[in-house]
Amino acid sequence: MTTITNVRTIEGDTISLAVETPQDRIIDANGCVAFPAFIDPHVHFRVPGAEQKETWETGARAAIHGGVTTVFDMPNNNPPCTTVARVHEKKKLIESQLQTAGIPLRYRLYLGADSASVDEIQKAKDLIVGIKVYLGSSTGNLLIDSQETFERICEIAARCGIVVAVHAEDESLMQQNVLRYGNADDVSYHSKIRTRDCATVALERALAATKKYGNRLYIVHASTAEEVAMVRAAKKEGINIFLEATPHHLFLNESIYPSLGTRAQMNPPLRTAADNEALWEGIADGTIDTIGTDHAPHTLAEKNQPYGKTPSGVPGIENYLALLVHAARQGILTYDKIVDLTRSNVERIFDVPANNDIVLVDVERSKEIKNSDQFTKCAWSPYAGMTLTGWPAYTILGKNIYPLV
Numbered sequence: 103m104t105t106i107t108n109v110r111t112i113e114g115d116t117i118s119l120a121v122e123t124p125q126d127r128i129i130d131a132n133g134c135v136a137f138p139a140f141i142d143p144h145v146h147f148r149v150p151g152a153e154q155k156e157t158w159e160t161g162a163r164a165a166i167h168g169g170v171t172t173v174f175d176m177p178n179n180n181p182p183c184t185t186v187a188r189v190h191e192k193k194k195l196i197e198s199q200l201q202t203a204g205i206p207l208r209y210r211l212y213l214g215a216d217s218a219s220v221d222e223i224q225k226a227k228d229l230i231v232g233i234k235v236y237l238g239s240s241t242g243n244l245l246i247d248s249q250e251t252f253e254r255i256c257e258i259a260a261r262c263g264i265v266v267a268v269h270a271e272d273e274s275l276m277q278q279n280v281l282r283y284g285n286a287d288d289v290s291y292h293s294k295i296r297t298r299d300c301a302t303v304a305l306e307r308a309l310a311a312t313k314k315y316g317n318r319l320y321i322v323h324a325s326t327a328e329e330v331a332m333v334r335a336a337k338k339e340g341i342n343i344f345l346e347a348t349p350h351h352l353f354l355n356e357s358i359y360p361s362l363g364t365r366a367q368m369n370p371p372l373r374t375a376a377d378n379e380a381l382w383e384g385i386a387d388g389t390i391d392t393i394g395t396d397h398a399p400h401t402l403a404e405k406n407q408p409y410g411k412t413p414s415g416v417p418g419i420e421n422y423l424a425l426l427v428h429a430a431r432q433g434i435l436t437y438d439k440i441v442d443l444t445r446s447n448v449e450r451i452f453d454v455p456a457n458n459d460i461v462l463v464d465v466e467r468s469k470e471i472k473n474s475d476q477f478t479k480c481a482w483s484p485y486a487g488m489t490l491t492g493w494p495a496y497t498i499l500g501k502n503i504y505p506l507v
């Protein structure tokens with residue numbers, strides 16, 4: 103048994119924690135604040151097919167260092183995770199890599215929707231956390247551009263009680279913009295190709311199907327004020343819709359393009375400071391339910407190519423706790439709200455069983471984010487150079503205590 107003394111609760115009380123470890127020990131937490139360990143409902147750990155970017159060995163280490171003990175992994179792998187057989191194969195690879203890492207990270211997998219394997223959804227229902235639909239193409243080749251197929255998916259998901267997670271960018275609008283700007287060689291065009299209209303038109307499509315079939319709809323990575331307003335209105339109407347925001351759409355905007363270049367390229371793209379503001383308002387009033395990092399590692403060699411050749415995506419899992427706690431210290435949100443966004447709401451929306459995992463956060467510790475300190479295999483962060491106060495000191499996953507400093 104390990105006794106952890108001198109732990110502060112979010113409410114400000116001082117308590118001790120007991121963890122059932124094989125050895126007897128006492129750890130002085132020195133006033134660290136205990137948060138329920140985070141669940142990241144949106145990661146791309148790249149297995150199988152892109153292990154040069156991330157594996158479950160490196161991804162699990164990054165997660166633990168970010169205070170995360172549960173991840174939901176996306177299906178845009180190579181081959182994409184679109185069948186029951188591929189879910190099983192992927193799980194086998196994951197189990198073996200977690201074994202090597204010595205970290206029993208908790209995880210759930212999304213099934214990817216593609217028009218050839220819609221029938222797999224029902225067969226996979228007890229194996230998966232949800233069905234992921236790309237209404238616009240992104241990394242990988244998963245795409246549902248036909249509304250008819252999308253509606254079929256929503257109908258099956260409603261029947262099976264499965265969450266439909268939607269990447270809401272409209273493919274045909276994007277293709278029109280590609281024709282216009284296809285030769286662009288500057289990353290700022292990314293926001294002109296993947297316009298805010300692409301997001302709102304796709305969200306309209308998702309809402310229309312959900313109104314028809316009554317499935318649970320989870321919109322990933324909201325980027326615009328309009329999406330927040332639309333979801334706010336849809337919730338008032340009683341639609342079963344949930345909204346996720348990423349750390350990068352909350353903390354970064356287009357003004358970072360000159361300094362970050364294609365390291366700031368992701369789908370959907372960065373927007374304006376006013377959109378950052380609208381997302382924070384969505385968090386304050388409960389329109390935004392969760393934070394998903396969309397941890398989408400790509401190597402620097404891949405990211406350093408000219409715009410047009412570069413893949414979209416940024417890593418995020420190991421720094422978002424600090425971004426959120428730092429923001430809370432500045433009065434932008436409360437510790438309780440952090441718990442809602444990173445744990446309680448995720449458990450409720452996806453119906454995942456509760457656990458006792460905890461992250462102990464040293465809310466006084468300031469640290470500069472450096473690429474060389476990252477545990478993700480891609481070894482860089484879009485937040486490099488930022489100094490944040492409030493870092494995880496211990497992550498407790500089941501009976502395992504991971505000291506982080």
Ligand code: DOR
Pocket residue numbers: 146178240241269367368369370396398399413414415416
């Ligand atoms: O920026 C992104 N990267 N958006 C996505 O939708 C996919 C992700 C990836 O897998 O690289």
Ligand code: ZN
Pocket residue numbers: 144145146176396398
């Ligand atoms: Zn994603």
